Amino acid sequence: MLSRAMPERSRPSTALPGLTVADVERQLEGRAEVLAAARRPYAELEKALSGRRWRRALTRRPELVPALVAEAQAVEEALERVQRRAVQEAWPDDTPVLKAARELSARRERLTRLARRRLEVLTVAPEGVSLEELLTRLDALVSQEVRWALNPGEVLVYEAVAQGAQENREKRFRAELPAYYGWIWCFGLPATLAAWVLAPPGLKSLAIALFVGTGMGPPLWDLLRSGHAKLTSERLLWKPTFGPLQEVRLGTIGDGGVRVERTWDLRVEGERRWHAPALRDAAELALLVELHRQPPLRGAARTGVRLDSVAVFPAMLGKRKGFCVLGPQGLSFIPEGKGPQALRAVTGHPSALRGFESDRVLDALRWLPEAEFDACVMRMVEATGGLAWSRAEARYVPGSPVWRRIRIERGSLTLTGRVRWEQQEAAERLLRDWPR
Known part of the structure; x- marks a missing residue:
């Protein structure tokens, strides 16, 4: 980055005695104004990406990224020119335009790291790309509308744990809320109840809290992680109970992009990252995604017709x-x-x-x-x-x-x-x- 190449301190001021700040800025031929104008959009974008609701902030301010990217070439050229002049003419460290350039370079570095971190939430961020490329890709993913409803010509292949449009509600409930907490209800609750009965009077309130936490904690945790999966002829969708709708197009999933972790934790990587953390039939859905993302099944479901002669x-x-x-x-x-x-x-x-x-x-x-x-x-x-x-x-x-x-x-x-x-x-x- 430019700030790394920029020396921490310029050589002592020995050249161009009597040169005023206005003279320096005038010799930069408008580049000082470019750096001054860039401070606000960079600061606003950094603030937007730093918040917890950064996706909503980008959606509400769709002009932030395009405005910064449009001026990127002029800003980079101005930073390079200021750096070169500062070294050649030994500007003092407190030269206003030099301080502004260093601050903007440092902000660009922070913004690059921040944009990469945010992009990694949605997809795989490639190495060695510029800040502007990271922001452009991030903005495109955030602003892209994700529809739960089928698009025209799109065919439903698999929904939750049901094949086609037929749905087994009991099985779906088990799939979306894994049943391992049944063991806690069978063994944890009786043990906690026994502890409450045997506890001294001063500890009974603690035993009650433990009883409630043991009984309600696991199902509440699973409810927070639950959701609804849908595979179509074109896309894989996940609608969590809490959180944004996730989508990945089948044609963007590469080799090794589908994996199952801890039995029901399904992760998919394509143009976007896709994660369903509590799907009991994760292995079956993973298999279908692997089949439908590549030949011979790639796009075969678009006809909407399944072979009935076998x-x-x-x-x-x-x-x-x-x-x-x-x-x-x-x-x-x-x-x-x-x-x-x-x-x-x-x-x-x-x-x-x-x-x-x-x-x-x-x-x-x-x-x-x-x-x-x-x-x-x-x-x-x-x-x-x-x-x-x-x-x-x-x-x-x-x-x-x-x-x-x-x-x-x-x-x-x-x-x-x-x-x-x-x-x-x-x-x-x-x-x-x-x-x-």
């Missing part, structure tokens, strides 16, 4: 647990415990995500056309050590409703399973044409 359900092949994909031409079996391998087979890239099974990947692939879906499933079969049977070489053994049991045989091998109610119709339609 059925995916838990199954057993002999004694092996896994998942079956039942289609018009045959079936595929993916062994259990192969989620990461299945994900890599689809995207072509390794991922650090864990805690999910292959059926979640298969279900997400239903946004693809049938040919692309089949190609992805075959790659998953090869990558996970699964198998595939054509309809012609296997036979369906009827006898039970598909929601209770499906049995398909091929030679000495038997595959069994059952479908959930939402795929019952598809499974019945597919098995109607199978050999028996």
